[in-house]
Every structure is written in structure tokens, then in C-alpha cells.
Amino acid sequence: MSDTGTAGERAARGGDGGGAALVEAALGFVFPAALRAAALARVADHLPEGPRAPAELAAATGTDPAALTRVLRLLATRGLFGEDEQGRFRLEAAGQALRSDVPGSVRDAILMITDRTFWLPAGRMDHCLNTGESVFEEIFPQPFFDHFAQDAETAAVFHDGMAAMSGVENGPIAHAYDFPKTGTVVDVGGGQGGFLAAVLRAAPGLDGVLYDRTHVLAGHQLGDDEALAGRWSTAEGDFFADVPRGDILVLKRILHDWQDESCVGLLRACRRALAPGGRILVVDAVIAPDNRPHQAKDLDLLMMTSLVGRERTYDDFRTLLTAAGLRLTRVVPTPTVLSIVEAQALDDASGTDGS
Incomplete structure (x- = not known):
């Protein structure tokens, strides 16, 4: 008779102290490898139109039929695909976002997260544990973002992946915050402009500036939305040195890439660019002081291995903001894994401390 139940349940019945569950957890890396391959x-x-036999599907995808069967068999255990009695595979509802031609597709996000720039350093996490430093430059010739600036193909994987990852969260985040009726919002390091577009749609009285490096702005998508016509512009530069002036300055998934010292310098640049009465919105995960699972705790280790940054707690953000001459006024939760950490200049009398 075959054993049933989860690894944890089997371990509890077997009294092995959880060893079987740990072995199964160690095999967990095989799933994202299969997901990436698919x-x-x-x-x-x-x-999209129903199940297909492995041979037919392999011919359409240029893959080996036997290997494809084995990959899909594993992915079917996670509910992404299903196999019928004839051995044909179908795409389940949970796997629809793997398609590249549907709204909310996360295919590019999966390719980014499982790219070698994250995958290989994660496998050397022991280096980080022993030294306290990123292992990226042990594997690649340059720091993370310098590597991307010199490798257009890898840079495209990253920026397309970030756009896809953000695509499912931008709208809910933009609607979670009460933006002013008028003024200028500057998306600092805003990439392809997905979040700025969501903000401008949510607050039709605002104008926007998408601020990033030249090679990043080349792929922006703001011009694709006729509803935003005449309400946006782009600006090129180094956000550590200078930031365009605005009433609302947004830093979405930016601070977690950098060490505290660099974050303070960036926040000071934003402080100098902030209009009187303006706000800085740091859109990042806020790690709660408990042991519940949270995506930020996974991303935190990717930041540790591939970059030099980290995910942060409420107190971490308050410390950074204070050092930059800013005051944390409140944290606004969103329906996503990210929160909106709102700050104002210390010499701005409006607002109250959110602690």
C-alpha cells in the first residue's frame, strides 16, 4: 500500500522527527526549474483550446516528447496542468497566467526570478552566510546593475520580468492610496512606467514624470495608453544624484535593492526635490515581526545573494527616513505583498507620525 498525505503528515506518523518533510523541502528547487523550462x-x-498529446505538444514547442511528459507530470502535481486518461495534457485555471498572451501573464516574471542572475547566487547562499556579503560578483564580473547595463539580453529579462511582476499589483496599490486631486507625481526608478500609468488612471487630475536611466526608459509603455495622453513625460538621470521636482515622489521596489547608506542618499535626493507639503511614498514589503510566511522573506534572501539590499521592517524604514530628514507618517496596507510607507519632510508641520 502506498503512503499518503503530506510529507509533514507522513513524518509525524513515522516519528522520524520531520526528516521526510525536510528531504521533500530540499527537493523543492526542482519545481521552479520545471516551471522555468515550461x-x-x-x-x-x-x-488554450484543450488537451493535447505529448508528441503533438512537443512538435509545437520544439521539445522532446518524453522529457516534456516528465516536466508536465511534475507541474500537474501543483495544479498547473492536468493529465487525462489518454495521457494528454491540458492547462488548468491555475496555470493560465503562464500564457504570454493573456492579461496578467507572469511568464516574464517567472523567467526573471529563475534567471541565472538570481538562481546561481541563491545556490551559493552559504557564502553570504559566512561573509555577510553578496555572492553575485563571485559568479559574474560586475555588480548586479552594472552587469545589466552591459548585457542587453539579461537587462531585457529583468525589466520585462519586473513589468510582469508589477502588472498584477500596480492597480490595487494605486487604488489603495488617496492621491491628491492635482499635482505632479514622479515615479523614481519607474522602469517601463506600469505603476505610474496605474496612478494616473486612478487619479485623473495628476500629471506624471517617469524617471530612470536612458536604456530603461527606451522600453517604457506609457505611450500605449491614450487615456494618459498629454499627462506624462520622461526624465533621464541618476536618482542618487538628482530627482525631478514633484508633489508625490514614488519609490516602488527600489529601496530593497540597496544598502542603508545608499538608501539614505537616495531619500535625501528625493527630499530636496519634494514640493512644500509633498509626500514620498516608499512602496515595498514591510516585514512583520512574526514567523508567518510572507513573500518578502523569500525576496529578502534574493536581495542578500544577488544584490546588496534587503527587505525591511517598520522600524528599519523609520530609521532610514529619519536619517534622510524625513518623518514616517503612516504605513498604508495594500491587497498585495507590498505596503505604502508614506513620509514627509521633518520640517513640514502637516501630518502625524504613524507610529
């Missing part, structure tokens, strides 16, 4: 082959794109 995403690269665009398997989901070939299953």
Missing part, C-alpha cells in the same frame, strides 16, 4: 518553451501558449 515557461521558456511556451507550453501554456499551445494549450
